[in-house]
Amino acid sequence: ELLERCGGRFVETPYSLRLEPSTIHRAYITHLAYTMAHGLAPERA
Numbered sequence: 471e472l473l474e475r476c477g478g479r480f481v482e483t484p485y486s487l488r489l490e491p492s493t494i495h496r497a498y499i500t501h502l503a504y505t506m507a508h509g510l511a512p513e514r515a
Contacts (some may be wrong), residue, residue, distance in 0.1 A: 472501065473501065476500040476501045476504075478490070478496070478497030478498075480494045480506055
């Protein structure tokens with residue numbers, strides 16, 4: 471849920487659930503920016 475709020479999209483494969491490759495970097499960078507600016511507060515991401 472947190473990574474979706476940061477812009478990540480998930481795709482379901484026959485074996486797993488994974489982040490869509492085109493959104494991985496944006497989701498992690500967005501999450502990192504909020505974490506560094508506000509502390510670890512998922513509700514703000």
